Amino acid sequence: MTDIPPTLTALTAYLLSKVGKTARGRVAARLGERDLRFWHMSMLAALADFGPHSQRELGARLGIDPSDVVKALDELTAAGWAERTRDPADRRKVRVVVTPEGRAALAGMVRDTEALQDELLAPLNPRERARLHDLLLKVFDRP
Amino acid sequence: MTDIPPTLTALTAYLLSKVGKTARGRVAARLGERDLRFWHMSMLAALADFGPHSQRELGARLGIDPSDVVKALDELTAAGWAERTRDPADRRKVRVVVTPEGRAALAGMVRDTEALQDELLAPLNPRERARLHDLLLKVFDRP
């Protein structure tokens, strides 16, 4: 009775949408237990992987509106995970850096996400998981 | 500059979430050109694939709150794509059936979605697309 219409499951776009939504939902739920949100991890990852950003760079990289970057950074700095300092060369800009505590927090979030990912991909063996990752990466690189 | 942090792209859960979101967004955009939404297609598909439903059955199958089913069906019936008739055996229930116009509309939505899917999966060859579909199906079947 709870079967899903084959007309829908025959569409890869439908499966992508649905599976993606549950993935997003579960990650959000697990992070939410510690009052964290998805973009906490995204921003910390951007700062950790690519070094300091201005706020506009951060927003551009992650596809977030500059005004929303402000609010997000307010939380990150309040938590001691990122620091805002004025760029001496261009005092309009803010130089955002991740703190050691921020890196530690990021590592924790990544671990949590990986644990959850294991549950989500339970029906797949290691080879299949790698294959899925590869395929998704190809699609992802072409927005 | 618009590169995505490798810390994130290394997570399959992140890719699923992101790719799923763009898939959902694009389908919504294309359907939206004709003032259609995602659940229009879902409901019509459920009715077409499994025959008449009561509204509660519909909601249970698609994971939609019964009260939202009411609102959605209001639109479907207004468009002439579904019909509500009282179940003579149990006059509490509403027997929902899809009309021929509804089937035609569904076919159009499926075609649109498939066309869009071709764009989305452009980086993959046919064999890879089939493989991706298979893998997603396995993950999807295990919620």
Place this chain on the structure above:
DNA sequence: ACCAATGATTGGTGACAACCTACAATATTT
């Protein structure tokens, strides 16, 4: 006949994401 359960319906709520405007400070161009 009465009572509890079920189905449909109405009318909300709260969370959240995406976006937009206005503005102050600073830089750049003319």
Place this chain on the structure above:
DNA sequence: AAATATTGTAGGTTGTCACCAATCATTGGT
């Protein structure tokens, strides 16, 4: 010097989504 552009910031709007409570009609059981 003056005009223009960029950056961060504050504040608000919008739409969507999922969910909830109350209500009414109908059914089935006792």
